[in-house]
Amino acid sequence: MRPGRAAGAGAGLGALTGLLGVGGGFLVVPALVAVLAFEMRAATGTSLLVIAANSLAALATRGSTTTGLDWGVIAPFTGAAVLGAWDGKRLASRLSGSRLRQAFAVVLLAVAAGMLVDVVVRR
Template identity: 50%
Template sequence: MSLVLPVVIGVAVGIVVGALGAGGGILAVPVLVHLLGQEPHDAATGSLVLVILTALTALPARARAHDVRWRDGLVFGVLSILGSIVGSRLSVRVDPTVLMAAFTVLLVGVGIAMLRHHGTVDVADPPQSAADPAASTAVHHASFAAVAGAATAAGLLTGFFGVGGGFAVVPALTLVLGIGMRTASGTSLLVMMLSAGAALGARWDTIAHVDWPIPLLFAGASMVGGLLGTRASRRAEPEILSRAFGVLLLLVALGNGTATLLGR
């Protein structure tokens, strides 16, 4: 396969992800499978690399803007590791057709959730200060069982499907820990790095089977496209972007489901 195709598609996906602010992994898997010819399990593994690289790229800027709760993110991320490992080991044992069918259900669920989400609910971010320990200890004010449950669930999604899980991590950080949306989205990058890293490590027996030039080129091009898409996002209302993302996911779900039924 020409290596130009992953670059072109990667830039296009990156623009969409940059404009909508999410969806790298959840879009990468069906693209890698149905457009770039990757086997489903290999696509999930390659998608985790995209998630990690994207988070590494975006995290420094969010940290400079004081949008990262380091202690909360580390605790949530560490708690998600077990779920990531279990999800990864379960995933590699699932039939590829069943995996893609389940992925279609995930796409539909997230797409409907985004359509019902009326813009960004901006939970107030309390002032943060390096000298104020309370600014980084939201975990201590929440039920440990609730935090562990939410983190494990997010980790399972990351490991099983090879997605970043930001669509699950951000709501969990806001609802369980009471962190504001802006800070939650920044902190989720740290969580996703830990969770996706653990999930990738748990796929040790599949890593050698991946045709790495394709997902790596795709990931690099997607990161470049993301920078372009970020500029476009500043000109659109959050509610419009949220609904557009929901429609896009439902369309991808339709295509993914159809291709799966037809045997790709």
């Protein structure tokens, strides 16, 4: 692993996240697998740590804008997301690395198709 390559990939991901307003696993996992040659299982775990660090940094810089948050939505959403993450880990342990990559590719294509339909419909 070369730190310069990792820093370059991180800077590129940060720029895309800032520009597009998306990031997380949709960008981190492919970068870790394709650019840094991570195995799929290691990439998913590493991406979660990167996402957590980015989220904490964003929360710290935007702390003053947290007034008026609807905790009635945030709390159940967060709780359900945690439970879903546990279920996802359990399912991932049953799949091979190649199957995980295939599933990830299908999800990415579905999201891309949904975004394309949204853009076309909104025109």
